[in-house]
Structure formats: structure tokens, C-alpha cells
Amino acid sequence: MSFTQSLPVAAAIGAAFGFTLERAGLGDAKRLSGQFYLKDFTVLKVMFSAIITAMLGAFWLGRLGLIDLSALYVPETYLAPQIVGGLIFGVGFVLAGLCPGTSCVAAASGRADGLAAVGGFFGGVLLTGLAMPLIGGFYESTAKGAFTLPQLTGAPYGAVVAIIVCVALTAFAAIEQLEKRS
Amino acid sequence: MTPPRPYTNPYVAGAALGLVLLSAFVLTGQGLGASGAFANAASGLVSALAPAQAAKNSYFQSYLVAGAPWSAWIVLEVLGVIAGGAISAGLAGRFAMRIEAGPRLSKPARLLTACAGGVIMGLGAVLARGCTSGQALSGGAMLSVGSWAFMIALFAAGYATAPLARRLWR
Numbered sequence: 282m283s284f285t286q287s288l289p290v291a292a293a294i295g296a297a298f299g300f301t302l303e304r305a306g307l308g309d310a311k312r313l314s315g316q317f318y319l320k321d322f323t324v325l326k327v328m329f330s331a332i333i334t335a336m337l338g339a340f341w342l343g344r345l346g347l348i349d350l351s352a353l354y355v356p357e358t359y360l361a362p363q364i365v366g367g368l369i370f371g372v373g374f375v376l377a378g379l380c381p382g383t384s385c386v387a388a389a390s391g392r393a394d395g396l397a398a399v400g401g402f403f404g405g406v407l408l409t410g411l412a413m414p415l416i417g418g419f420y421e422s423t424a425k426g427a428f429t430l431p432q433l434t435g436a437p438y439g440a441v442v443a444i445i446v447c448v449a450l451t452a453f454a455a456i457e458q459l460e461k462r463s
Numbered sequence: 464m465t466p467p468r469p470y471t472n473p474y475v476a477g478a479a480l481g482l483v484l485l486s487a488f489v490l491t492g493q494g495l496g497a498s499g500a501f502a503n504a505a506s507g508l509v510s511a512l513a514p515a516q517a518a519k520n521s522y523f524q525s526y527l528v529a530g531a532p533w534s535a536w537i538v539l540e541v542l543g544v545i546a547g548g549a550i551s552a553g554l555a556g557r558f559a560m561r562i563e564a565g566p567r568l569s570k571p572a573r574l575l576t577a578c579a580g581g582v583i584m585g586l587g588a589v590l591a592r593g594c595t596s597g598q599a600l601s602g603g604a605m606l607s608v609g610s611w612a613f614m615i616a617l618f619a620a621g622y623a624t625a626p627l628a629r630r631l632w633r
Contacts, residue, residue, distance in 0.1 A: 290490060291536045295543020296550070297483045298495050298596075303551035305476035310563045310577070314632040317625035326473035327480060328600065334481020335604035339488055354493040356593060356602040358609030363598070366591025367616025370584050374617065375624045377580025378563070378632065380595040381588065382497035382544060384581065389548035391560045394577040401578035405585015406498065407505040413522040420522075420590060430606040441606060453474070 299386050308386040310378030310394055317375055322456045329449040340442050358425040365419075377401070468555040484604060491536075494601025498588040500541035502526055522589070565632040576631055587617075 305327045306312050315321025343350035374380055377398040379387055384402060387395025413420065431438045470476070487495055506526035510517040517523045526535075552558040564573035588594040591613045593602065599617065602610025625632075 288536065288539045291539035292543035292546070294483065294487050294490070294495070295540035296547030297486070297543075298480070298540070299544035299547030299549075300551040301476055301480040301483055301547075302544070303548045303557070304471040304555075305473055305480070306470035308548060308552065311565070311632070314565075314625075317621050318629075318633055320633075323470075323473045327477035328595075330474050330477025331481035331484060331600060332603045334478045335484040335488065335494075335600075336606070338481070338485035339604065342485075342489065348489055352492050353488050353605060355605045356598060356607050356610055358607060358612075359592065360609060360612060362590045363592065363609040363613045364616045366587045366589070367613040368587070368620040370587025370591060370594065370613070371617040371620025372624045373580040373583030373585075373587060374595075375580070375621050375628050376631070377577050377584060379577070379580070380497075381501065381581075381584060382495075382541075382594070382596045384577075385497065385541060385544045386548035387563070389545045390552035391558050393560070393562045394564065394573055397574045397577040398581040398584075401581020402498070402585045402588075403501050403505065403581075404578075405582035406501045406589055407508065407585070408582070409586045409589040410502065410505050410509070410520065410522045411516075413520055416590075417521060425608065428608045430608060430611065433608050438606075445606075 298382070299389065302383055302386045303390060307383045308390045308392065308395065310387060310392075310398075313380075313383060314375065314378040319459070322460065325456065326453065329452065333446050333449050336442055336445065340439065344439075355427040355429060358428040359421070360423040360425060362420050362422065373405075467557040467559075480600075481604075484600060487601075488604075494597065494604065495540070496537050496593065496597040496601065497541055497544065498585075498594040499537040499597060500535075501585070502589070503535050503538050565630070567633075568631055573631075 306323055307327060312321050312323055316324040339350065339353065342348040379395060379398045381402050384395045384398035388399050430441045484495055503526050506523040509523050510527055517527060562570045562573055564570060591598055598610045599614040603614055
């Protein structure tokens with residue numbers, strides 16, 4: 282195991298992750314839930330700023346030959362369970378007003394509702410894990426391997442990156458207009 | 464005591480989060496996560512309490528084969544998330560024992576809905592092999608098809624559910 286994969290580095294990266302989530306105000310379930318009532322757009326702004334920053338960073342570091350993009354982990358696609366999982370997850374997200382990472386931050390900043398969500402999440406993972414003999418067929422279905430949007434669309438990597446940046450910037454501009462009006 | 468300081472501009476905080484995510488990719492080859500730590504801990508718990516059950520369960524086995532489930536990378540990362548969140552809140556004067564709830568919801572009811580939401584997210588995150596951190600954020604930045612499908616499904620279901628759950632928040 283190299284130094285960068287060592288446990289102190291894991292803790293340091295996690296701490297930076299938790300620190301930025303708290304700075305953004307994402308430990309507050311009222312703020313997160315506002316996203317689903319179009320009253321507070323912090324979730325969308327933070328999430329898409331983060332995605333385009335990391336996406337552009339990875340793209341350019343790869344293009345300049347500073348990192349080996351093929352060595353970066355792309356989560357494997359299992360289309361049906363990931364769509365169904367997303368649909369179920371979205372319902373839980375609205376009820377809790379928090380997602381797993383932000384629940385940890387909510388709990389860490391003194392919020393008992395965050396702790397309740399963390400406990401519930403652990404229970405949900407445990408129960409679903411125990412039910413795996415029943416749902417394993419579905420869980421393993423529609424496996425596509427490491428499958429990316431450029432592979433899906435046939436468009437070049439750089440073009441997909443550019444389109445996502447444009448969509449995000451357009452969404453940000455629309456949100457700013459909406460917020461100015463209200 | 465100084466009053467709590469306001470939160471950082473969301474675009475600035477988001478870009479900073481993106482740099483943290485990029486550092487994770489450059490340093491370790493993988494992105495950020497949250498639910499993996501819970502899956503690890505659940506596997507460890509089942510393995511400790513019911514080793515026979517854990518041994519014949521493919522899901523728990525996938526977390527147990529790699530080695531000690533309690534000390535895995537992702538578990539330390541999530542302990543770091545908790546520490547980082549506490550440090551940030553403390554430095555900004557935002558640490559306070561409280562329950563965040565919508566104006567029409569009692570505190571006990573809020574704890575119940577938070578817990579129920581957590582259970583449901585647990586089911587979703589196991590099926591999707593990750594949550595908003597590992598799939599939407601990290602897989603999204605790597606342009607994984609499954610991650611984007613998860614993200615779109617998550618927001619679609621969220622917006623469909625929100626009007627029914629209005630009493631919880633507005």
C-alpha cells in the first residue's frame with residue numbers, strides 16, 4: 282500500500298470533504314430540503330460546481346499527461362438497480378432532508394436529526410444486505426461494466442465535458458435569475 | 464460567545480469540494496464516498512454476530528474479503544468527514560445541539576422522519592452501489608453512465624415526492 286492510499290490520508294481527505302460540506306451549509310436539513318421546493322438552490326450549486334471542477338481537473342490533468350486517466354476508478358454501471366436505487370434514494374432524501382454524507386456532517390455539528398438519519402441509514406444498509414439472497418438477481422442485473430457517457434454517446438470525452446459545463450453554467454444563470462425575481 | 468458566521472458562497476464551497484474530490488482521484492485513484500463505510504460496518508457487524516450468515520451472503524462477503532472491515536480506507540474517510548464537519552462548525556461558531564425541523568413538525572416526529580428517510584436511503588444506496596457521494600459526485604465527475612442515471616432518478620423521485628411531504632418542511 283502506497284502512502285497516498287494509507288489510512289491517515291483517508292482521514293485527511295475525509296476531513297476536507299466534511300469541512301467543505303459544513304462550510305457550504307449542507308449540514309442543515311432545512312437548507313437541503315429547500316432544493317426540492319425551489320426555495321434554496323445550495324445543493325444544486327455546490328454539487329454541480331464540485332462535479333464540473335473535478336471533471337475539468339481530471340480531463341486537463343489527463344490531457345496534459347500529468348495523470349493516467351485509465352487508472353482512475355469509474356464505478357461500474359448496473360443500469361436497472363441504479364435507476365431503481367436512485368428513485369428509492371430520492372424519496373428517502375426528501376424525508377430525511379439529508380443524504381448519507383451530509384447526515385454525518387449534520388450529526389457532527391450537533392444536530393440530532395443528523396444522528397437519526399445516520400442510524401436509519403446504517404439500519405437500511407444492514408437490512409438490505411441481509412435481504413441480498415432475495416434481491417441478488419436484480420442487484421446483479423443489467424451489468425455494463427465501467428461504462429461512460431462518451432462510450433454511450435460516441436462523442437469525444439472533451440465534447441461531453443464541454444456540454445456538461447455548458448448545461449451547468451446555464452442552470453446556474455437560470456437559478457440566479459429565479460432568485461433575483463423572488 | 465460569538466454569533467455563528469454565515470456559510471460560504473455555494474459556488475466557492477462547491478469548487479473547493481471539487482478540488483477535494485480531484486485530490487482524492489489524483490492521490491488514491493478513487494473518489495469520495497459515504498455509504499461504503501456503512502456497508503463495511505454492517506458487514507463487520509454481521510460477520511461478528513452471525514459469521515455463518517455473513518459467509519453465505521454475497522453482499523457482505525464483498526466487503527469482508529478485502530480484509531478487516533472496520534479499518535478499511537472508506538471507514539477512515541467517513542470518520543474524517545465527521546471530524547472535518549465538527550471542526551468547521553466549531554471554528555465558525557456553528558456547533559450547537561439542536562434538531563432541524565420544518566415549522567409544522569414536532570421534534571420527535573422530525574427524528575422519526577429523519578430515521579425513516581435514512582432507512583429508505585440505505586435500501587436505495589445498496590441497490591445503486593453508492594449514494595450522492597460515491598455515485599452522483601465521484602462517478603458523475605468520471606462520467607459514469609450508471610452514476611448519471613442514479614443522479615437523474617434521485618432528483619426525479621425527490622421532486623415527485625416533495626409535494627406529498629410538504630408538511631415536513633414548509
